[in-house]
């Protein structure tokens with residue numbers, strides 16, 4: 001079998017493989033012509049494919065997918081339908097990037113330019129869709145991908161190669177997939193370091209963890225206990241013809257995800273969108289009326305709002321990112337709630353008035369390895385060393401917050417990580433450093449998608465300060 005050079009999805013050091021041009025390495029951002037108008041019809045698959053490919057190519061240079069898509073959409077000509085199609089293709093592509101990349105490595109005569117590689121990866125994701133019914137006919141995908149390639153200056157010269165690769169895939173699909181799937185990258189669709197980390201952390205469960213991370217996420221709602229009840233809201237959904245299941249005290253999973261504008265009562269604040277695992281935070285914090293509460297890493301405010309739905313508390317919602325903090329304000333407004341918003345660094349006490357808090361929620365920044373089914377780009381953006389860096393940051397945040405907690409008060413430490421360095425090891429070290437009493441909490445919840453439960457991967461540790 002011919003050994004072909006692989007594409008640019010490797011770490012920067014490995015990306016220096018001789019056959020790749022310099023712009024494949026992450027430190028050299030390729031000058032993608034994202035603002036180029038192709039002249040393709042916005043309702044064509046070709047248009048959506050080239051838009052999705054531009055976003056995927058941006059992810060390869062380190063931009064997160066939502067931001068990359070926003071950049072593509074900033075041109076302003078994409079209809080809502082085209083945006084939806086681009087988003088669907090780009091997200092599918094992220095979930096199958098390891099397999100697509102390996103296939104391209106097997107078929108392409110040389111490493112394609114970034115946008116060509118991304119276009120091929122988008123097309124292959126559609127041609128190998130794990131769904132029972134693929135969204136497009138395979139021949140349509142080939143035809144439209146070639147049309148897309150022809151329409152953009154960064155891909156036009158590779159049009160023939162794109163056609164040849166995709167037609168070869170159609171002819172030799174079975175053998176190519178068999179060969180590709182011998183590679184863990186292709187089989188699991190995660191970088192090798194991620195697969196190794198999952199095996200080391202969860203020797204019994206790593207396969208289920210990785211598989212769940214590749215599934216499409218559910219749409220889970222949180223019932224606003226101030227405005228409705230579970231029974232009443234389930235009846236509202238039934239009346240609207242929307243099948244749903246209760247999967248937690250306040251959590252309802254819709255059988256079919258829809259945009260928020262189509263969720264009954266969303267704009268009136270009856271419900272919010274929040275993962276069922278994330279909905280455990282507010283009840284665990286045990287906030288009662290009149291308490292002073294600090295939500296130290298609050299944006300976009302899912303947990304802040306849930307706390308206020310359960311108690312009349314005085315909540316300070318803090319976040320280092322002013323733009324993200326503005327979203328907390330928007331969510332509070334929709335739900336008719338109030339909190340004090342502070343843009344500040346939770347590692348420092350400079351912003352604090354010295355009055356202790358009865359409850360502190362520390363939903364610290366982390367690798368977000370537990371929420372990859374919602375953010376499938378994360379695995380391709382993170383580097384192995386990020387875990388340690390983020391664990392160091394969160395230990396500083398936790399130690400700083402502890403001084404702000406009243407005697408007898410409780411601090412809830414939360415991550416959406418799967419890696420013990422950021423979660424259990426962090427919690428254990430924190431307890432020792434601060435002589436914190438550890439109370440009952442779920443610990444590590446591995447991501448699960450099942451009939452009665454469906455949640456992201458989260459970690460919870462609850463501490464109390466001696467009175």
Ligand SMILES: C[S@@+](CC[C@H](N)C(=O)[O-])C[C@H]1O[C@@H](n2cnc3c(N)ncnc32)[C@H](O)[C@@H]1O
Pocket residue numbers: 278296297298299300301302303304318319320321324344345346347363364365366397416
């Ligand atoms: C996991 S998210 C919080 C999610 C939020 N609790 C919710 O339920 O909607 C972590 C947040 O921490 C913020 N952050 C990161 N570093 C920070 C710091 N040093 N101080 C305060 N906030 C920080 C990020 O901007 C991000 O919004």
